[in-house]
Amino acid sequence: xxxxRERHGLVxxxxxxxxxKTTAALGVLFRAWxxxxxxxxxxxxxxxxxxxxxxxxxxxxGIRIEALGDGFTWLSKDMDRTTALAVExxxxxxxxxxxxxxxxxxxxxFTYAMHYGWVSVDEVIDTLKQRxxxxxxxxxxxxxxxxxxxxxxxVTEMRMVKHPYETQGIKAQQGIEF
Amino acid sequence: xxxxRERHGLVxxxxxxxxxKTTAALGVLFRAWxxxxxxxxxxxxxxxxxxxxxxxxxxxxGIRIEALGDGFTWLSKDMDRTTALAVExxxxxxxxxxxxxxxxxxxxxFTYAMHYGWVSVDEVIDTLKQRxxxxxxxxxxxxxxxxxxxxxxxVTEMRMVKHPYETQGIKAQQGIEF
Numbered sequence: 637x638x639x640x641r642e643r644h645g646l647v648x649x650x651x652x653x654x655x656x657k658t659t660a661a662l663g664v665l666f667r668a669w670x671x672x673x674x675x676x677x678x679x680x681x682x683x684x685x686x687x688x689x690x691x692x693x694x695x696x697x698g699i700r701i702e703a704l705g706d707g708f709t710w711l712s713k714d715m716d717r718t719t720a721l722a723v724e725x726x727x728x729x730x731x732x733x734x735x736x737x738x739x740x741x742x743x744x745x746f747t748y749a750m751h752y753g754w755v756s757v758d759e760v761i762d763t764l765k766q767r768x769x770x771x772x773x774x775x776x777x778x779x780x781x782x783x784x785x786x787x788x789x790x791v792t793e794m795r796m797v798k799h800p801y802e803t804q805g806i807k808a809q810q811g812i813e814f
Numbered sequence: 815x816x817x818x819r820e821r822h823g824l825v826x827x828x829x830x831x832x833x834x835k836t837t838a839a840l841g842v843l844f845r846a847w848x849x850x851x852x853x854x855x856x857x858x859x860x861x862x863x864x865x866x867x868x869x870x871x872x873x874x875x876g877i878r879i880e881a882l883g884d885g886f887t888w889l890s891k892d893m894d895r896t897t898a899l900a901v902e903x904x905x906x907x908x909x910x911x912x913x914x915x916x917x918x919x920x921x922x923x924f925t926y927a928m929h930y931g932w933v934s935v936d937e938v939i940d941t942l943k944q945r946x947x948x949x950x951x952x953x954x955x956x957x958x959x960x961x962x963x964x965x966x967x968x969v970t971e972m973r974m975v976k977h978p979y980e981t982q983g984i985k986a987q988q989g990i991e992f
Contacts, residue, residue: 643987644978644984644987646978646984646987646990648990649975650834651975652973654970654971654972655838655968655970656828656834656838656841656970656972658841659837659838659841659842659845660833660834660837660838660841660972661841662840662841662844662845663834663836663837663838663839663840663841663843663844663868664837664989664990665841665844666840666841666843666844666867666868666871667837667840667866667867667868667871667989667990667992668867668989668990669867669871670866670867670868670869670870670871670872670873670874671867671870671988671989673989688845688848689844689845689846689847689848689849690841690844690845690848691848692848692849693844693845693847693848694848695848696848697875739989740989740990772989772990785975785976788976789976789978789981789982789984790833790976790977790978791974791975791976792832792833792834792972792973792974792975793832793972793973793975794832794834794838794970794971794972794973795830795970795971795972795973796969796970797827797829797963797969797970797971798963798966798967798968798969799968800822800824800967800968803967804967806822806824806967809821809822809824810849811842811845811846811849811851811917811918811950812824812826812842812845812846812918812950814845
């Protein structure tokens with residue numbers, strides 16, 4: 637492993653309407669774990685205590701994936717609660733980012749919190765500016781705010797070309813999508 | 815885990831010029847491992863015996879990632895060897911796909927072999943048609959042939975919006991990109 641001082645921490649954004657935003661972040665987590673990096677993932681939106689494939693795998697490997705959310709969708713009724721959970725989760729992220737104990741921190745589906753105005757983009761960028769210079773931060777989700785894209789080092793748009801739900805009515809499947 | 819008979823095996827393609835094609839496939843591998851799926855990854859192009867983060871992680875978890883290649887680039891001199899290795903690797907993939915022992919098979923950077931005509935797209939599609947119906951196959955790499963896109967169930971284009979090498983001259987870093 638390269639000495640930390642030689643590393644240049646990046647702000648990475650995976651956005652767009654296609655698959656692979658969270659999944660690519662999980663791939664980084666897997667790869668980084670293989671190099672003994674300290675990786676931590678905070679999940680927004682997803683239900684607290686979710687038991688998807690990634691949580692199961694992470695648990696076995698001793699990687700911390702912390703989900704705090706109520707499964708927000710367009711049909712959510714209790715927006716106060718959704719907002720409060722996002723704000724609370726961002727507080728935890730902020731602390732971890734400033735603490736500097738980790739090599740990579742992933743904020744999964746965090747773009748929505750900024751997009752819907754639950755968390756201020758300015759505050760996020762301000763926090764990212766204060767992070768240890770070797771820390772990589774990965775943010776995923778649709779609708780990444782333009783200011784965040786402007787600030788980030790590496791931005792990829794995952795674009796849906798073809799999806800089996802659209803073409804064949806096949807729903808998300810275990811192991812592949814969650 | 816859902817009974818295999820209820821699963822609908824997908825052909826998934828991650829293509830485009832952006833980051834995240836291989837990384838998202840690794841994310842699926844990680845997630846699927848968390849659900850006790852049998853996953854196997856064949857890497858094309860990458861040097862045989864490569865020791866990147868993903869190989870290190872996979873080894874620890876008992877997941878098979880098999881690289882067979884000579885690190886092909888635009889500057890490669892021995893194209894016969896590059897071609898022969900790709901053909902040999904495809905032979906192994908074909909066998910694994912038809913055998914049906916796995917739940918997910920990943921053919922990493924396999925698009926190049928088809929794009930450059932080392933392996934026939936028709937033969938690949940023909941093999942995919944003969945696979946067990948519950949088997950998911952993920953193919954990654956730039957320049958996915960149109961016939962493959964037409965045949966696939968789920969296609970995502972990873973589009974580069976911003977890359978630190980372009981904007982800041984920062985090269986690929988351990989744990990993040992390999």
